[in-house]
Amino acid sequence: MAADHPYDPTFTDRVVNAMGPKTSPRLRQLMSGLIRHIHDFARENELTVDEWMAGVQMINWAGRMSDEKRNEGQLLCDVIGLESLVDEITYKVAADADAPTATAILGPFFRADTIARQNGDCLVTGVDDCEMTFMHGQVVDFTTKKPIPGAFVEVWQASTNGLYEQQDPDQVEHNLRGKFRTDENGRYWFYCIRPTPYPVPDDGPAGKLLELMDRHPFRPAHIHILATHDKYKPLVTQIFDRKDQYLTNDSVFAVKDSLIVDFVPRKDDPKASLELEYNVKLVPAEANTNGA
């Protein structure tokens, strides 16, 4: 095969073929694809030593900045859309009304030890400049449409200052975060805040990359949801406020049309001026709707 570039035409094949016989088939596939794409990228764009080294320094910087509370390598991927893309690839479902609830990325602020709360509880402590919202919904079986009692609905959201509780020493632990259990009708309900847009952390390499690409770091206002039940596939998603100014230019490209929701006025509730209904359709664990 004649090369369509002026460089050593055998080079990439030599690198790919260096993999030994004990390489697992999946790793061989992934590394072959990655090596070919990265080499093609370098040749097509005549990547120089200095430009490549700038990329290496950015990767090393990301690693140095990462710890249990922060994953800067993940954030670098997020701002080039990679986490949202692999999310789509992994959990591919049609985004129409008759489909299970669409997925969105987990993000770096999930806590595995989210506190359990009772239906009707309020997630909010010490947030004065917010619009209180009564959020409720039903978790149903995607195939039978029947409600699922005893499902867990975990939610987490940033405060109006743009920070999740673990980023913010001024918030009480587990603020704006809670794990609810659906009742006998598959229903959950609680009070939270109408979310506000916030920037992803921009003091590291991901922030530098956004600046270089002349992009803002903001995420549209959203609420994270993780819905689980022993007999169903876990669902990780985010729901977005239809009125948010960043809905069409999320810095991590997580918005899908079916995840956009409406906050509507709520009357006669001293605890909330807004209401949000969000129903979740879970896929039975044994089903195989996405080829996975």
Place this chain on the structure above:
Amino acid sequence: MAADHPYDPTFTDRVVNAMGPKTSPRLRQLMSGLIRHIHDFARENELTVDEWMAGVQMINWAGRMSDEKRNEGQLLCDVIGLESLVDEITYKVAADADAPTATAILGPFFRADTIARQNGDCLVTGVDDCEMTFMHGQVVDFTTKKPIPGAFVEVWQASTNGLYEQQDPDQVEHNLRGKFRTDENGRYWFYCIRPTPYPVPDDGPAGKLLELMDRHPFRPAHIHILATHDKYKPLVTQIFDRKDQYLTNDSVFAVKDSLIVDFVPRKDDPKASLELEYNVKLVPAEANTNGA
């Protein structure tokens, strides 16, 4: 344009087009190319969230391990051939007898403060199990073929235990390293060791990746050379022992045919049993042979 995959056909364009008007043209080109290739890689191979996260952890690990003495991000690139490829792209020259000396990667063990030595000096302290070599050569102008007096030739090599002096507390500082100045005939000469193969550091993510790819970490025996002169383009290269067993499967893919040399027997020199002649052809600084 119809997509040849089942995923959102607008996604990658949306990520690329998010770059703002103040993005520099070169960065726009590089990020567009990188985003398209990485997204194509993910879709073509149906990259899952778990596989992507394994890659993120490897990148973060590389950053955590890097410091002034070690660049693990660079080494990760090296084992997939990327540094050698961008070296070829940056310093492209035809590798025939009539060409300037070919380049090879600088590698992580260069020291900017290499000690100056006199022609005829010996680089070697405390290495007993080596074959002593008299290395010499001439630095000439690639265009006029005339010798270049006053050029600097820096060399560095690993000891027989596979370690460069800055990796090895048991070696004296600047061992197996020196900066020579060519005489009025453009000649340099000194004593060094016949290099031996050694593994790249394999206790980090690059070593893990090599293991996963069922590849050995060895580099063929080589001597690093940096040749400089005010009026010429600097040359970074490596020369390789023709008899080395790893010549065809260098773990970082740096070998080029024109950089393979022969160590020949040397007679009547009590200081060395081998001899190596290596001549260097430098390109005048104002010349533009490689389009750079």
